[in-house]
Amino acid sequence: EAGVTQFPSHSVIEKGQTVTLRCDPIxxxxxxxxxxxxxxxxxxxxxxxxxxxxxxESGMPNNRFLAERTGGTYSTLKVQPAELEDSGVxxxxxxxxxxxxxxxxxxxxxxxxxx
Amino acid sequence: xxKIEQNSEALNIxxxxxxxxxxxxxxxxxxxxxxxxQDPGRGPVFLLLxxxxxxxxxxxxxxxxxxxxxxxxxxxxxxxxxxxxxTYLCALSDTGRRALTFGSGTRLQVQP
Numbered sequence: 694e695a696g697v698t699q700f701p702s703h704s705v706i707e708k709g710q711t712v713t714l715r716c717d718p719i720x721x722x723x724x725x726x727x728x729x730x731x732x733x734x735x736x737x738x739x740x741x742x743x744x745x746x747x748x749x750e751s752g753m754p755n756n757r758f759l760a761e762r763t764g765g766t767y768s769t770l771k772v773q774p775a776e777l778e779d780s781g782v783x784x785x786x787x788x789x790x791x792x793x794x795x796x797x798x799x800x801x802x803x804x805x806x807x808x
Numbered sequence: 809x810x811k812i813e814q815n816s817e818a819l820n821i822x823x824x825x826x827x828x829x830x831x832x833x834x835x836x837x838x839x840x841x842x843x844x845x846q847d848p849g850r851g852p853v854f855l856l857l858x859x860x861x862x863x864x865x866x867x868x869x870x871x872x873x874x875x876x877x878x879x880x881x882x883x884x885x886x887x888x889x890x891x892x893x894x895t896y897l898c899a900l901s902d903t904g905r906r907a908l909t910f911g912s913g914t915r916l917q918v919q920p
Contacts, residue, residue: 697851724906735812736852736897738907749907784851788906797842797908799851 695719697800699785705806711773714803718767718787724748725768726788726797727760731781739783742768775807810835814898814911822919827885829914831898834879836909838900841874843883846895846913855896856883860903888918 698717706712718725727739739758740750744765753760757776762768772779782802788795813832821827831841840859844852858865858874858881865872871884885892895915899908 726906726908728908728910735912736899736910738909741906749905752907786851796854796857798854799844801849801851 697785697787697798699783699800699803701803702801703804703806705808706775708777708807709774711771712775712805714770714772714783714785714805716768716770716785716800718785719798721789722787722798723765723790724788724795724797725762726786727768727770728752728784728786728799729781730784731778734781736784739770772805775805777807780805780807810909812836812898812900812909812911814896814914816912816914818915818917820917820919821888823889825888827888827892827916827918829883829896829898829916831881831883831911832879833900836879836900837903838876839903841872841881841898841900842908843870843872843881844897844899844910846897852897852910885916888916890918890920892916893918 700715725742728736730736738752741748742762745762759771782804784802786797786799788797811834842857843855846852856872858872869886873882895913897913898911
């Protein structure tokens with residue numbers, strides 16, 4: 694069974710440009726999460742989808758970040774325009790629907806460098 | 809304010825010994841607490857979950873304890889091996905939320 698896949702694995706963009714990160718969750722997982730780790734900090738929650746609906750977007754830092762999950766399958770996270778402080782690794786994760794405490798599976802991350 | 813603390817200093821132990829990692833939290837009411845392993849350049853990998861009404865959970869060489877009075881979880885790896893060398897992350901979720909809050913992690917180095 695394929696795990697959570699993320700694309701691109703690495704991206705280097707200039708300040709002011711746009712980047713779109715993609716996440717394909719494990720097939721059948723209704724819950725999809727985005728997290729990120731910026732330099733020297735802990736992994737922080739960004740948002741949580743249940744199917745195509747945003748269940749919790751309390752961690753989104755500002756309106757330069759837009760997450761979508763059309764059709765309840767894959768998800769994209771767009772950063773527009775990118776700033777230097779957006780550099781870090783963006784993790785996507787997914788889980789099934791057996792209540793709270795379900796195992797969460799993480800992808801390998803998309804490493805973003807804004808220069 | 810809410811805080812999760814893990815020992816930021818690396819833990820170095822000899823192969824075969826038991827590694828014990830600590831996770832302390834303040835101002836949370838966690839429904840459950842999870843431990844993850846992370847290798848350099850990789851995503852976190854789930855290891856164990858312990859619920860608020862459980863004192864201890866085991867899986868092979870791993871053991872987790874959860875003391876909601878002390879607001880502390882301990883993570884033990886018995887008979888440690890060099891392959892256990894990695895960063896171990898504690899994460900918890902407040903009651904009613906799926907979002908995980910992570911600690912900064914503790915790096916474990918097992919010497920052969």
